[in-house]
Amino acid sequence: MSRFRIATRASPLARWQAEHVASLLRATDRDLEVELVLMDTVADRRLDIPIAAIGGKGVFAKEVQAAVLDGRADVAVHSAKDLPSVTHPDLVIAAVPERGDPRDALVGSTLGQLPLEARIGTGSIRRQAQLANLRPDLVFEGLRGNMGTRLARAADLDAIVVAAAAFQRLGWADRLTEILDPAVMVPQVGQGALAVECRADDAERVTQLGAIEHTPSRRAVDAERGFLAELGGDCDLPAGAYATTADDGTVTLDSLLASPDGVVMLRHRATGDDPEGLGRESAQHLLDHGGRELLA
Numbered sequence: 001m002s003r004f005r006i007a008t009r010a011s012p013l014a015r016w017q018a019e020h021v022a023s024l025l026r027a028t029d030r031d032l033e034v035e036l037v038l039m040d041t042v043a044d045r046r047l048d049i050p051i052a053a054i055g056g057k058g059v060f061a062k063e064v065q066a067a068v069l070d071g072r073a074d075v076a077v078h079s080a081k082d083l084p085s086v087t088h089p090d091l092v093i094a095a096v097p098e099r100g101d102p103r104d105a106l107v108g109s110t111l112g113q114l115p116l117e118a119r120i121g122t123g124s125i126r127r128q129a130q131l132a133n134l135r136p137d138l139v140f141e142g143l144r145g146n147m148g149t150r151l152a153r154a155a156d157l158d159a160i161v162v163a164a165a166a167f168q169r170l171g172w173a174d175r176l177t178e179i180l181d182p183a184v185m186v187p188q189v190g191q192g193a194l195a196v197e198c199r200a201d202d203a204e205r206v207t208q209l210g211a212i213e214h215t216p217s218r219r220a221v222d223a224e225r226g227f228l229a230e231l232g233g234d235c236d237l238p239a240g241a242y243a244t245t246a247d248d249g250t251v252t253l254d255s256l257l258a259s260p261d262g263v264v265m266l267r268h269r270a271t272g273d274d275p276e277g278l279g280r281e282s283a284q285h286l287l288d289h290g291g292r293e294l295l296a
Contacts (some may be wrong), residue, residue: 007073080190182208186240226279
């Protein structure tokens with residue numbers, strides 16, 4: 001097939017991601033025609049409503065997925081962190097290209113230089129819980145919108161928390177004050193990675209997209225998504241997972257489950273050959289060692 005219609009959100013970052021996937025595809029077939037199908041999602045429009053109130057994890061992906069399901073587009077490009085933990089039965093994640101930086105970052109101040117009772121902008125309970133565990137004095141304020149909107153808010157706060165990859169992809173790496181090591185803040189599942197979906201019955205597209213798959217990144221993302229799936233798609237506790245893939249294909253997964261106030265912080269590290277199984281086993285370990293009490 002010589003033409004790809006790529007569904008994507010219309011934000012500058014989402015368009016960068018779609019164009020990046022388009023360039024990878026063109027590298028496999030220089031005659032390939034690529035068209036972006038821009039989606040204006042409810043989550044992008046309603047910045048006055050918390051993500052959890054709109055529909056929680058997956059709210060950014062659903063309308064983009066719908067364009068593929070109803071034939072308006074052939075594939076969808078997502079930030080892997082925005083996808084629900086269980087893939088739609090009529091879709092398949094056909095490719096995970098090489099992952100970008102998975103880490104979180106501060107803009108405006110380093111962690112060590114934050115003043116007492118500093119005001120921190122973040123809309124993520126995962127980020128909030130981990131920072132509260134480190135600094136119980138911090139005061140948190142909601143933060144939503146595209147990266148430009150978030151960056152503008154940094155002037156009114158002591159710091160904001162962002163995904164390092166987002167600023168790097170937009171050419172704003174110099175605005176990042178401190179990139180946080182995963183040992184300090186466990187990233188969100190799939191952070192820094194892209195996921196390319198197509199219809200499960202579209203065998204030709206599945207084959208074509210396989211050419212841009214990066215196996216180490218895919219194995220890491222599969223482990224992290226396995227962790228989230230085992231916790232349950234409706235889990236609204238702070239949770240994070242960060243996987244790395246060794247040269248021999250083995251995966252090491254650091255996972256976290258916490259209370260919203262950061263007082264309880266459960267962590268686990270495991271290594272294995274089956275990425276999804278490793279993720280599920282890690283989730284069960286945390287549930288068996290205090291996680292079920294948190295959920296209750």
